[in-house]
Amino acid sequence: MKQKMTKSSLRHQLIWTSLVCLIVPLAIALAIGNYNTNNLIREQAANNASESLKLIESQLTNTVRGLYSVANSIEFDAWITPYLKSPAYSNKQTSVAQVTEKLYNLTHDKTGVYVTVLTTDKRFFTNYLLYDRFTPLMLFEEPWFDRLNQLSAYENYVVGLHPSYLEGISRDPNIITFARTFRTTQRIFAYSVISITETSIRSLFENYEEQQIMLVDRDGTVVSGENPGSKFPHFEKLKERRADPVITIDEKKYIYVMEPLRYYDWTLVSLMPYDKATKGVNRIYFANFFWQIGFILVFVILLIGLVRRFTGPVIRLGEVASSIESGNLSVRSDVRGSNEIGKLGRSFDHMLDRIEEMVEQIKREQTQARKAELSMLQAQISPHFLFNILNSIRMRIQLKGDRENADLISTLSGLLRMTIQRQDKMVMLREEITIAIGYMDLMKSVMREPFQYRIDLAEETEEALVPRFTLQPIIENALNHGLRKGSGVIGIESAAKVDSLIIKVKDNGIGMDEEALRELTDKLDRGRLEAARAASGGMSGIGLANVYDRLIMLFGPRCAMWIESEPGKGTCVSIKIPRMGGQQLD
Known part of the structure; x- marks a missing residue:
């Protein structure tokens, strides 16, 4: 009974904990979401309206640029421009017809666009048919026309919205006009007046039925939209409330968006009734809410069933753990499965x-x-056995009177002893020099060309400690590479600084050029570890890279190694290590 209560309690704890962890955050999220829903809906509606205005702004910009491109095409036409400049063509009807045809070709794909070109000698050309009550020369009498004379070259003047002067041609009562002067460096020779009907601009707004869109100038006058030419009474109020996208007009809420155009201080204004803007979003919000509640109920049912299923093996594992704790190591849980609980059961068993x-x-x-x-x-062969054999050979050779070869065998025996006892212990510099001298004496017997060596040690450095077997690889490199083509001299020098010891190994051999020296230095930096691992165990397999590696391992950044060389003058390898006295020797 007690076990059943324990199982039931565990299951209840898991279920209630899961429900609390799910429902409490959900309730808080719903409360916060409900509080912020109105703001989110307003922002979303404002963003949608803003995207619409940006699209309209792009279309409007392309429309205006199309009008300017007509003026540019006229001004820079290689045939029309001379014709406009010279009054000598004024009576040639064929030329007039050709200009008119060009104007028509420039605007045949643009609906509601009317082009008038006036010359200073009172000639005119249009892309539209004339009627009795209007002649293009009447444009010279418009109040805005004198302002064109103050424009600079290629500068456009926006007349803006005004009553149409094409009553017999267009049914639209209002047009929007743009003007420009054509001039040389000395004088104005022509004017272009390009007008587009207000309804052509308003047609850009027709696809957005839920929004009331209008184009307003900086004074609040409606350039295009509902009631063009009238003042929009709430324009100043909208400019003052840019932080809040909702405004109340005549006791009705609207979401408004303003999109300033990049030219002429015009602004696109969108007014959307708040109820229409939020209706669809609210419907989606509540639909999602009910779907979430349904999913939560399904989740709770599945959770209860799965928890009841999972808790059985867990309780069984708890019983097995209790038995093992009491000392019964033969108990098994027999819990199996591919999940973590099954793996845990197998681990127990x-x-x-x-x-x-x-x-x-x-x-x-x-x-x-x-x-x-x-x-x-x-x-392994006992090193003492090898030394005894070498000593026996040395004694026999010495008894026969060949003292030179006996000395060579004695030197070889000493070097062999150092090789077999390869350890990174420190020795005094004078002991290291003794090993180096023995090695060079041996090498004299095998080198094709004779060589000499010179030792120049500072007295205060003789008892300084250096890593065992440091100089031999450097000398070996000098013999094999520096003196490979002839005889020469190997020099070993030492100097003491305040807290460091400097040792130099020089040769007067063939040397290296700058490229070979740089390549050797790079290899020394990049490949010292690989070269050390490649050492075969003999004296000649260590190399410069191994020496540098040992120095780095022993002294870290306190040591240094550098190489100097000149072709035909020789090479100098220098090392710097911390200065340690002989009393520090183990």
């Missing part, structure tokens, strides 16, 4: 077996390690 296997494995590994160590020791 195999825990003791794994411990036994690990103990046996450790024993086997230790036995194998001892066998391998014994085999390695048996495969």
Whole structure:
């Protein structure tokens, strides 16, 4: 009974915890969402209206640019411009017809666009038919026409909205006019007056039925839209309330958006009834809310069933853990599965077996390690045996009177002892010099060309500590590369600084050019570890890179190694290490 209560309690805890973790955040989110819904809807509606205005602004810009392109085409036409400049063509009807045809060709794909070109000698050309009550020369009498004379070259003048002067041609009572002067550097020779009907501009707004869109100038006059030419009474109020997208007009709420145009201080204004803007969004919001409630109910039902299913194996594992804690290591849970609980059950069941296997494995590994160590020791030749053989050979040669070769064998024996005892211990500099001298004496017997060596040590550096076997690889490199084509001199120098020791190994061999020196330095920096690993164990396999690697490992950034060389003059390898006295020797 107690076990059943424990199981039931665990299940209830999981279910209630899951429900609380789900419902409480959801309730808070719904409360916050409900509080912010109105603001979000307003912002969304304002964003939609703003996108609409940006699209209209793009279309309106293209329309105006199309009008300007007509003026540009006229002004820069290689045939029309001379004709407009010279009054000598004034009586040639064929030329007039050709200009008219060109104007028509420029505007035949533009609805509601009327082009008038006036010359200073009172000639005119149009893309439309004339009627009795209007002649294009009447445009000279318009109040805005005198302002054209003050324009600079290529400057456009926006007349804006005004009553149409084409009553017999267009039914639209209002037109929007743009004007420009054509001039040379000395004088004006013609004017272009391009008008477009207000309804052509208003047609850009027709696809947005839910919005009341209008084009307003900086004074609040409606350029295009409902009641063109009238004052929009709420324009100043809208400009003052840019932070709040909602405005009340005649006790009715509107979401408004203003999009200033990039030219002529015109502004696109959109008014959308608040109820229409929020109706669709509210419907979507409540539909989503009910869908979420439905999904939550389904989730709760599935949660209860899954928790009841999962808690059985967990409780079983708890019972097994209690048995193991009491000392019964033979108990098994028999919980299986591909999920984490199944893996945990298998881990419990195999825990003791794994411990036994690990103990046996450790024993086997230790036995194998001892066998391998014994085999390695048996495969080695005792160094003392080798030294004894070399000493016996040296004694026999010496008894025969060949003291020179006996000395060479003695030197070889000493170097062999140093090689077999490869350890990164420190030795005094004078001991390292002794090894280097022995090595060079041996190399004299095998080099094709004779060479000399010169030792120049500062007295205060003789007892300074250096890493064992540092100079031999550098000397070997000098013999194999620096003096490979002839005899020469190997020099070893030392100097003491305040807290550092500097050692130089020089040769007067063939040297290196700048490119070879730079390549060697780069390889020394990049490949020192690889070169060290490639060392075969003999003295000649260490190399400069291994020396540098050992110095870095021992002294870190306190050491340095650099190479100087000139073709035909030789090479100098310098190392700098911290200065340590002989009393620090182990």
